[in-house]
Amino acid sequence: MSRAEILKRYKVHMARRRAEQAAERTAFSSTISGFLLGSVGEIGVHEFGHYVASKIFGNDVSIEFRADGFHTLPYTDHVRSAIEEFLIPMGGPIADYIFSVAALIYANRAKADSTTRRPMAAAYSVIASVFPLAQSVYTFSNSGDFHYLDNFGIPKVAQVAAAAAIGLPIALLGVREVYKTFKNIEERSERV
Numbered sequence: 001m002s003r004a005e006i007l008k009r010y011k012v013h014m015a016r017r018r019a020e021q022a023a024e025r026t027a028f029s030s031t032i033s034g035f036l037l038g039s040v041g042e043i044g045v046h047e048f049g050h051y052v053a054s055k056i057f058g059n060d061v062s063i064e065f066r067a068d069g070f071h072t073l074p075y076t077d078h079v080r081s082a083i084e085e086f087l088i089p090m091g092g093p094i095a096d097y098i099f100s101v102a103a104l105i106y107a108n109r110a111k112a113d114s115t116t117r118r119p120m121a122a123a124y125s126v127i128a129s130v131f132p133l134a135q136s137v138y139t140f141s142n143s144g145d146f147h148y149l150d151n152f153g154i155p156k157v158a159q160v161a162a163a164a165a166i167g168l169p170i171a172l173l174g175v176r177e178v179y180k181t182f183k184n185i186e187e188r189s190e191r192v
Helices: 003-056 082-109 117-141 145-152 156-191
Strands: 061-066 069-074
Touching (some): 003 156, 117 145
Antiparallel strands (some): 061 069
16 A cells, blocks of 8 residues: 555545544534523423413413522412312423423434434433423422322322333433434444
8 A cells, every 4th residue: 555545544534533523522512502401491391381281270370580490470369179289280290291202203303414403302302301200309398399299199109100100211212312313423434
């Protein structure tokens, strides 16, 4: 093999490696962005779920942003029926699961070579699906949305188990989508 051929192969190899490193950096930064945006945006989505559930029952409510986050605030203190007492607190976790599944579907339908949309949507789906699980764990301190289920005789362990049964599979699928993105980058660099 001549020196010119060796130099040409080296240049091709280095060009491939630089392209792979750039794709990995993009995918990594998109994943981190998805986690950060998901962490901040998820609270708004969660509170929007409470807002919609309250509006369905004809309550006059608003969503306010305070130093400690978003809050859904009722304008009136009327006596709620048992179904309202159940569904309004559950509106937040239901919205979390809906948005996490939507983000997962979006991530799954993104092109296989997408190093931005796919990992960002998948990371968001992980945050959105784990958020209700964290809320359910707070029930042991009698705070969070799930403590309202105590009024219906549902044990705290069952509340956490239900949130885990719904949220963890979605989170694992989101992690799988992020993994597939990095695996595709690796396979593309090997093919070139």
